[in-house]
Amino acid sequence: MSGTRIWSRVMLLAVVLATGVGAVVAPAVRVRAQDGPSGEISFAFWGDPAEEAAYTRVAEEFEAANPDIDVELVYTPGQNDYQTKIATDFAGGNPPDVFLINYRRYGQYAARGALEPLGPRLDASATLNDDDFYAPPMEAFRYRGGELSCIPQNVSSLVVYYNQDLFAQAGVDEPEAGWTWDQFAAAAEALTVDEDNDGIAETYGLAVDPSMIRYAPFIWGAGGEIVDDLDAPTTLTLDTPEARAGIEFFINLGHTGIGAVPTEAELLSEDDESRFMRGGAAMLLQSRRVVPTLREIEGFAWDVAPLPVGPAGPVGILHSDAFCLAAEAENKDAAWAFIEYAVGVKGQTILAETGRTVPSLKAVAESDAFLKGNALGGELGVGLPPANSRVFLDTIPDIRRVPSISTWPEIEEAFNTAFQRAFYIEIDVDGALDVSTFRSREAFQRAAEEDQT
Amino acid sequence: MRRGGREMGVRAWVDRSWRHAILLPLVAVFVLPLVWMTTTSLRETGKPLPRTLEWVGDPVAWSNYPAVFDLLPLWRFAANSAFVVAVAVPLTILVASWAGFAMAQLPREWRLRLTLLSFGVQMVPLTAVWLTRFVLFKQLGLIDTPWALIAPAVMGSSPFYVLLFLWTFLRVPREVFESARLDGANPLRVWVGIAMPLARPTIIAVSVLAFVLYWSSFVDPLVYIRSTDRQTLPFALQMLFQLDRSNWPLLMAGAVLVTGPVVLVFLLAQRYFLQEFRGQGFLGR
Numbered sequence: 001m002s003g004t005r006i007w008s009r010v011m012l013l014a015v016v017l018a019t020g021v022g023a024v025v026a027p028a029v030r031v032r033a034q035d036g037p038s039g040e041i042s043f044a045f046w047g048d049p050a051e052e053a054a055y056t057r058v059a060e061e062f063e064a065a066n067p068d069i070d071v072e073l074v075y076t077p078g079q080n081d082y083q084t085k086i087a088t089d090f091a092g093g094n095p096p097d098v099f100l101i102n103y104r105r106y107g108q109y110a111a112r113g114a115l116e117p118l119g120p121r122l123d124a125s126a127t128l129n130d131d132d133f134y135a136p137p138m139e140a141f142r143y144r145g146g147e148l149s150c151i152p153q154n155v156s157s158l159v160v161y162y163n164q165d166l167f168a169q170a171g172v173d174e175p176e177a178g179w180t181w182d183q184f185a186a187a188a189e190a191l192t193v194d195e196d197n198d199g200i201a202e203t204y205g206l207a208v209d210p211s212m213i214r215y216a217p218f219i220w221g222a223g224g225e226i227v228d229d230l231d232a233p234t235t236l237t238l239d240t241p242e243a244r245a246g247i248e249f250f251i252n253l254g255h256t257g258i259g260a261v262p263t264e265a266e267l268l269s270e271d272d273e274s275r276f277m278r279g280g281a282a283m284l285l286q287s288r289r290v291v292p293t294l295r296e297i298e299g300f301a302w303d304v305a306p307l308p309v310g311p312a313g314p315v316g317i318l319h320s321d322a323f324c325l326a327a328e329a330e331n332k333d334a335a336w337a338f339i340e341y342a343v344g345v346k347g348q349t350i351l352a353e354t355g356r357t358v359p360s361l362k363a364v365a366e367s368d369a370f371l372k373g374n375a376l377g378g379e380l381g382v383g384l385p386p387a388n389s390r391v392f393l394d395t396i397p398d399i400r401r402v403p404s405i406s407t408w409p410e411i412e413e414a415f416n417t418a419f420q421r422a423f424y425i426e427i428d429v430d431g432a433l434d435v436s437t438f439r440s441r442e443a444f445q446r447a448a449e450e451d452q453t
Numbered sequence: 454m455r456r457g458g459r460e461m462g463v464r465a466w467v468d469r470s471w472r473h474a475i476l477l478p479l480v481a482v483f484v485l486p487l488v489w490m491t492t493t494s495l496r497e498t499g500k501p502l503p504r505t506l507e508w509v510g511d512p513v514a515w516s517n518y519p520a521v522f523d524l525l526p527l528w529r530f531a532a533n534s535a536f537v538v539a540v541a542v543p544l545t546i547l548v549a550s551w552a553g554f555a556m557a558q559l560p561r562e563w564r565l566r567l568t569l570l571s572f573g574v575q576m577v578p579l580t581a582v583w584l585t586r587f588v589l590f591k592q593l594g595l596i597d598t599p600w601a602l603i604a605p606a607v608m609g610s611s612p613f614y615v616l617l618f619l620w621t622f623l624r625v626p627r628e629v630f631e632s633a634r635l636d637g638a639n640p641l642r643v644w645v646g647i648a649m650p651l652a653r654p655t656i657i658a659v660s661v662l663a664f665v666l667y668w669s670s671f672v673d674p675l676v677y678i679r680s681t682d683r684q685t686l687p688f689a690l691q692m693l694f695q696l697d698r699s700n701w702p703l704l705m706a707g708a709v710l711v712t713g714p715v716v717l718v719f720l721l722a723q724r725y726f727l728q729e730f731r732g733q734g735f736l737g738r
Contacts, residue, residue: 042679048695049524052681074679077691081675088676092587094596274698293697296499 037333038068044089044096045075046082050292054354061350062341069334090114090326097329098338103140103320103401104408106150110143111406111451116325119148121336127344136399137320137360143404144451145231150322151343154357155365156288157316157395158217158307160184161386165300166191166203166282175305177394181221181249184308188253188260191282205260206253207272207281210423212402212415214285215250216317220400221310222246233403234444236415236437246310247419247429254423264424287319288392291373292355295384304386306395318401320360355384358392365393406450407443414439490712494518494705517706524703525692526682527710534685537599538667541606545663546656549609553618554644558630568619571612583676590677601677602670602685610666614659621655622648657725664718686711 045055052075059071074096076082083105089095090109101109109115119142122128130138130148137152160175167174172187188205195202208214212226219226224243227233237243254261262275276284277297284290285307294302307316323339325332341347348364351357355373359365373384402408415436422432497514521527556567586604587596595601609615625648633643649656671687678684690711693704 048697049692052692072679073681075681076675077688077695081671081691084672085675088583088587091584092591094587094591271698277699293699296697296699298499 036066036068037331037337039331039334040070040072041097041329041331041335041338042072042074043338044082044086044099045073046077046079046100047075048077050354051356052077054351058342058347058350059338061346062338065341066337069337071338093328095326095328097326097331097335099324099326100153100321101150101324103137103152103318103322103404104412106141106322106324107143107404107408107447108406108450109324110149110404111447114327115143115149116327116329116332117147117149118151118325118336118339121340122148122151125340128340132362133360134362134365134396136318136396136401137322140318140320140401140404141322150324151339152320152322152360153343153348153351154288154320155360155392155396155399156319156356156358157392157399158214158285158287158319159316159391159395160305160307161276161284161286161290161294161302162305163276163279163282163300163302166279170282174303175308177306177391178314179305179308181308181310185249185253185258185260188283189258192258192260200263200266201259203279204262204266204275204281206283206285207275208253208261208285209272210250210254210416210420212412212419213317213319215247215415215419216400216402217307217315218250218310219243219246220315220317221307221312222249223310223312227403230401230403232448233405234448236411236440238436239433242312244429244433247422249310251423251429256423256425261423288358289319289356291386294386295355295373302385303388304391305388306391314395314398316395316399318399405444405447407447410443411440414443487712487716490705490708494702494709496702498700498702500699514702517702518710521693521703521706521710525689527686527689527707529682530684530686530689533599533683534668537602537685538664540599541603541610541667542660542663544603544606545610545614546659548607549611549614549659550618550649550652550656551644552609552615553620554622554640554648556615556619557622557625558640564619568616571616575612579672583672587676596677597679597683599683602667602673606663606667610663614663617655617659618652621652625651654725657722661718661722665715668715 043055043059045051047055055075056073059073063069063071074085076085079102086096086099086101095114106115122130133152134155137155138148141148141150141152143149162175164174167187170191170193172190175184175187191203191205192201193203194200216226219238219242222242222245224240224246225237226243228235228237238247252258255263262270262272262281270278270280272281272284273286273290273293275281277294279300306314323342325335325339329335343361345361345363348357348359348361349367349369352359352364352367352369353373359370364370371389373389402412418432418436418439421427422429494517495513495515496517497512498517498520556564559567590596590601590604595604605611629647630643633647634640638646669687670685671691674685674688678688681688690704690707693707696703
């Protein structure tokens, strides 16, 4: 996988040339024709078959409303394959006009000037305003704190999914807003049941992936920081007493501590989602994307709760994807018309019905399409789980994010390698800190050099 | 005589038992994943995956197979794959055998140089040529057409296939080709009439290898094809791979359908491989 990543990065270098040349020959901004944009545009995205169906519907309804514009869909199933594909498309001078991307990965395109800034177009929009969207995802797509590069479509933060039946059986109070780290750890420990005392619990209190985007809210919750400057980071800042306290609290949940999280061997035999669905884990830390999967649970009741609150107050972590417009796109007005539609009320409602996303548009997030999960044509007012979908909206004011610099995926990789070790086997936190700081140093430097904005 | 015959029978039986005792565990290692794939494809969807090796589930969900066809345009992908294979495999045989035949006729020195070059080319990782190929195909207008997937066949698909043919033709005594030429046969006639009939096991082997190469290629369609309705079967598997784990019986049903033709092709070609052990194949000479 990392080999693929390196090669996609090498290919991206070619974007420098491509966009450089494009800037010189680019025609002056076209005066908008009175009868509206027309022509053909391409739109690249990834997702499972249900998401593909949803994006296809967005495109079809857009075409119905704008008969002069044709949307060519470029679909790739897996997210990593998708990154490879669009990196090649950009490097080969054949980029999609509109494409979907995560905020932790768009930096490599923004740094090379491969994205058309969308801030001015949003300001000029007749149907959408900046204020219609939640602020955290919008900030994430202002590259290095500057102009808005892309328009986010969701704000799917991290929450705690929990098995209500297991909580009731163990006599543990269900989590409520404002519950503390101590209550969280105590619940995880109480819900871990190893009846035959063989060291392998039949039921674990918690299933969580020890990666940066799961550690992050605990580092922040203890008052620590991950980097020195969110918009222009130069180093990881995990070696502070606060950040360490957060890391140590997180690691202590695993089997080197209270043993409430499956061991690595257990994880290899069954992934976290399957374990939770079987009733083998009482809590699951995940973003909104698992909801359609969990809706297939039949054996028990479940709901969502906000993340527990640490010493430094409530905090969540942003998960968000956005629609971007390629600087090289020939038909920018038509492409913008599509983005405007897709991130608008109509487009986001269609996407919200998949159950996978928390809409970035306040109006859609507050609607039944999201809160009750009513599929179009479904019975109104019946509602699908989770009952407490509002948790996703209540945590938005406390959401923080990681940087979006061009080399960020490599830095996360350096962190993950070290801290997965620290979580599963007993390498000390000092070792993991040193390794991740050392291995990310070069990536921070390269990001500063690559930045052309 | 009869006693002796029985003794021979017993010894042969013991020999065979030993061989089976060694081979059966090996067979199990290779067959178990296929068995697991098939049994999982018959599990009901909507349940977490089994934690242990589970034999045929209860109830047996044959409906997973039609469900895969409902979920995605599998026939479309299969037709695209079949077209690529149908063009690319014969083309590979043609080009690779020509190249191998030509190399076999060269003076030793030049043959060695070209062999070394082939090894060098073989070692270039596929990832290193993605972008150059992409730019080339874009200039030629091949992006988003099956011809971008078939293009490598124009160069024999892989230097390894060319070398296989080279080694096969080198085993044929030079005099055979030379006397044909003295009789007035041109190179094409020598290739058709003498070289290719002698290379039958190699043709089968390269066909199977090329079939698997094009049938299972995922990166090429990923990078060079844009429209979903022009994608091939590995793309369908990637789509199914995105399903929730509880729906992975559908992925396994897809995998059974996609690997089926490969198993079939191998079984059909198998008797030619077995011939080799009897001394008729090119390895047996």
